[in-house]
Amino acid sequence: MHEGPKTSRFRRRITGVLFVGYSIFVAAVTLTPQVPGSGTLTRNVYRVLAAFHNRGLLLSVDYLTIEFIGNILMFVPLGIFMAMLVARRHWWVLLFTGTLMSGFIELSQMLFLTERYPDVRDLVSNTIGFLLGAVGAILIRLVVAHRDRLVERDRRDAERARPTERRR
Numbered sequence: 001m002h003e004g005p006k007t008s009r010f011r012r013r014i015t016g017v018l019f020v021g022y023s024i025f026v027a028a029v030t031l032t033p034q035v036p037g038s039g040t041l042t043r044n045v046y047r048v049l050a051a052f053h054n055r056g057l058l059l060s061v062d063y064l065t066i067e068f069i070g071n072i073l074m075f076v077p078l079g080i081f082m083a084m085l086v087a088r089r090h091w092w093v094l095l096f097t098g099t100l101m102s103g104f105i106e107l108s109q110m111l112f113l114t115e116r117y118p119d120v121r122d123l124v125s126n127t128i129g130f131l132l133g134a135v136g137a138i139l140i141r142l143v144v145a146h147r148d149r150l151v152e153r154d155r156r157d158a159e160r161a162r163p164t165e166r167r168r
Contacts, residue, residue, distance in 0.1 A: 015081055016085060018077075018081055019078070019081035019085060022077050022081060027105075030105045030109070031108055031113065032113075034115070042063070045063060045066050049063065068125045069125075071121075071122055071126050071129060072125045072126075075098060075102070075126045075127070075128075075130040076129045076130070076132055078129075079094070079098060079132060079137065080137040081137075082097055082098075082134060083133065083136075083138050084141070091138060094130075094131070094134040094138075095131075098126065098127045099123070099127045102127055102130070103123060105122075106118040106119070106120075
């Protein structure tokens, strides 16, 4: 049973590396001087949307909607990783972390990247994504903790049921 803490430390280190690596990716996407809407991805999104619109589908969806959803999805992994790193008793920190991270990005764009457009919508979508990821990770942690308690209870019950075997 001594494998638990060692395994937990290993998982924490891996999660920390993933968090840092993904944070670097998010910084590369959000803190580069490339003008939003000028890349290949944006052109492809417009083409796909035009194809849907020409068929009478997704008429209420525009580029800003896709960008909003994309920002949510981009921050979900950050919320997951952070929730896995934060101790359960400090869960409340997660309520502010996503907003602070997104606020840092938007402030940096405003102060240092004149080619970029800081936007309150980005702050909102990034925070929503972070919180969705964090809540998902917390729910998974709760389910796993409950399962672990049940397994431990079953193990103890099985030990009590075999008292004669233990005496030998």
